[in-house]
Amino acid sequence: MTDQPSPSPIRVAEIAGDAAFAALATTWRDLFDATPDATPFDSYEWLSAWRRRRGRGEPLALVAYEDDIPIAAMPLMRVSWPFNMLRWMGAPDSDYHDMVGGRRREECAAAFLAHLDDRPGWRLCDLRGLRPEALSRLSAPLGPVSTELQPCAALSLPASREDFERAMARKLRWSLKRGATLLKDECGDVSFSTVARPEDLPAAMDDLFRLHTARLNKKGDRGAFAQSSSRLFHQEIAEKFLERGWLRLHRAMAGGSCIAALYCFHLRGTTYYYLGGFDPAFSRFSPGALVINHAILTAIDEGAREFDFMRGAEDYKSRWKAESRVSGRIVFGPRGRVSRVILVARRMGQTLRGLWRPESGGGAKNAAAPPSYSSNTPSSA
Numbered sequence: 001m002t003d004q005p006s007p008s009p010i011r012v013a014e015i016a017g018d019a020a021f022a023a024l025a026t027t028w029r030d031l032f033d034a035t036p037d038a039t040p041f042d043s044y045e046w047l048s049a050w051r052r053r054r055g056r057g058e059p060l061a062l063v064a065y066e067d068d069i070p071i072a073a074m075p076l077m078r079v080s081w082p083f084n085m086l087r088w089m090g091a092p093d094s095d096y097h098d099m100v101g102g103r104r105r106e107e108c109a110a111a112f113l114a115h116l117d118d119r120p121g122w123r124l125c126d127l128r129g130l131r132p133e134a135l136s137r138l139s140a141p142l143g144p145v146s147t148e149l150q151p152c153a154a155l156s157l158p159a160s161r162e163d164f165e166r167a168m169a170r171k172l173r174w175s176l177k178r179g180a181t182l183l184k185d186e187c188g189d190v191s192f193s194t195v196a197r198p199e200d201l202p203a204a205m206d207d208l209f210r211l212h213t214a215r216l217n218k219k220g221d222r223g224a225f226a227q228s229s230s231r232l233f234h235q236e237i238a239e240k241f242l243e244r245g246w247l248r249l250h251r252a253m254a255g256g257s258c259i260a261a262l263y264c265f266h267l268r269g270t271t272y273y274y275l276g277g278f279d280p281a282f283s284r285f286s287p288g289a290l291v292i293n294h295a296i297l298t299a300i301d302e303g304a305r306e307f308d309f310m311r312g313a314e315d316y317k318s319r320w321k322a323e324s325r326v327s328g329r330i331v332f333g334p335r336g337r338v339s340r341v342i343l344v345a346r347r348m349g350q351t352l353r354g355l356w357r358p359e360s361g362g363g364a365k366n367a368a369a370p371p372s373y374s375s376n377t378p379s380s381a
Contacts, residue, residue, distance in 0.1 A: 008067045010107055012115040015061040016078075018051065024061060027070050034102035037133065040265040040272060041094035045240040047075055050090045053233035059089060062115060064101065064108040072101030072108035078122070086116070086125040093233070095152075095274070095310040096327065097129040099137075109137040117334060128329035129311070135328035145332040151313040153322035157300050164300055172319050176293055179286035186285070187255035192294040195249040201242060204249050205235055207258040212277030215288075224275055234263075241265060248298065252278075252291040260287035262295050270306045271299040292320070 015024055028044040040046055051059060057079035064072040075089035088097040101108060116125060127138055139147070158164050165173065184190045195204045209225045216223035225231050241247035248264035248271060260278035264271050273295065278287040296307050309317045311327060 007104070007107075010071075010104065010111045011065045012111050013063050013065065014115075015063055016058060018059060021051070021059040021061055022048070024063070024073070027063075028073060028100065031070065031073050031100040031102075035098075035100045036102060037098070037131075038100060038268070039096045039098070039270075040241065040246055040267050041090055041096050041129075042075075042098055042100050045244065046094070046237060047089050049233055049236045049240065050093060053229050053236065054093060055089065060086065061089075062112050064104075064111055066104065070101075071103045072099050072105065072112075074099040074112050076125075083123045084121055086122050088127060088129065091126070091128055093230075095129055095272070096131055096134075097127065098131070098134040106137055113138065122334065124331055124333050126329070126331045128327075130328040130330070132326070132328070135330070139328070139330060145330060147331075148329040149326040150311055150329065152311050152325040152327050153309040153313075153317040154325055155296070155307040155309065155320055155322040157296070157304055157307055159300075161297050161300055164296065167321070169319065169321065172289070175286055176289060179290055183254055183282070183285040183287070183290075189253070189255060191253045192291065193251050193253065194298060195242065195247065195251075198239070198242060201238055201249070202235075204251060204258075204261070205238055207251060208249065208261040208263050208275070208277065210277075211258070211261050211279055212275055214280055215277040218280045223277075238263075248295065250291055250295045250298065252287055252294065254282070254285075254287075259285075260291040262291045264295055266299070266302065266304065269304055270308055271295065271302075271304050272308045272310060274310070289316070289319075296320070 015021060025044050025048070028047075032038050032043055035042065055077060057077040060076045060078045062074040062076065063070050076086050077089050077091075079085045079087060088094065090097065099105070099109065099112065116122070130138060158167065180190065195201055209231055213223045213225055225234070238247055238249065242249075246265050246267050248262075248266045250262040250264065251258050252260040257279075259282045260276070262276040263274045265274060266272070273292070276288060276291065278291070299307050307322075309320075309322050
């Protein structure tokens, strides 16, 4: 019996700066396509648009090579203020983050962390939005570390609309039926649609911005689209994702006007609910629930296996029988006293802010329940 050859060593290279990251586009798309659990937030389309519209700092992608062939990549940003920090490209606008690549993933993650440990010039690395598999791969940093868990929710989808409606809670089914009946009596023509043509997209995005902002303003929140950079970013993303077949922008129309909108993405059997909004003047008709129901039924018709409500602990998610999940966040530094001091100061600041923070999630995209600290285990200096 002949011995199996040992795998080639993994080499890590840094791709720094906007021009170098742009040159990585084809490689990134190949790695993304090879990633079995990739989300839209890992795509080059999302990351490059975010960098143009929302990014602060300098791109710093880590690429793992096997025999000079790229097999994994990790998209980071280098931010100098308030101290030299590394964090995910796309944070905090992305719900999930991970490295891309389909081969030797555990080994590549270990190689990336070892590279960071040897790299000078940074004080903290903040990796948030880690689903359980990603958290497991990246949970062995070599310096002082703080770990948090944040709530998420997802709904497993049946094979047919009939199965979904049979499994729906009776109270929710009654509320949807009542809301639709009253809305039709009030407004006459009621319909639901999903944007499919580029020429329909600008008006639909304007409806989303308007309705999301109106709903959040009613709750005393500015909403996720208050900044022009956010609106420009999502206009660009909607165009790119529509072209790729990933956009699912749903609208509820009543009396010729859009009264609710739901901004979703669809990729590899999962529909991701990113943001939504509705006209508060129609709240007695439950327009938000009606457009969510339309989005879920559309996902079932497309053969989706899951409708992911993503991060946040909002009460409405449980009414759809969504399963509670968590995403992780690890913040770590290189070995040394300075990183330890920064981590302790960060933890104290979060504790003080928590005294004034609401107890439940809601509001704009980044509003969620306070994080649960699962560990805070500084290593020895």
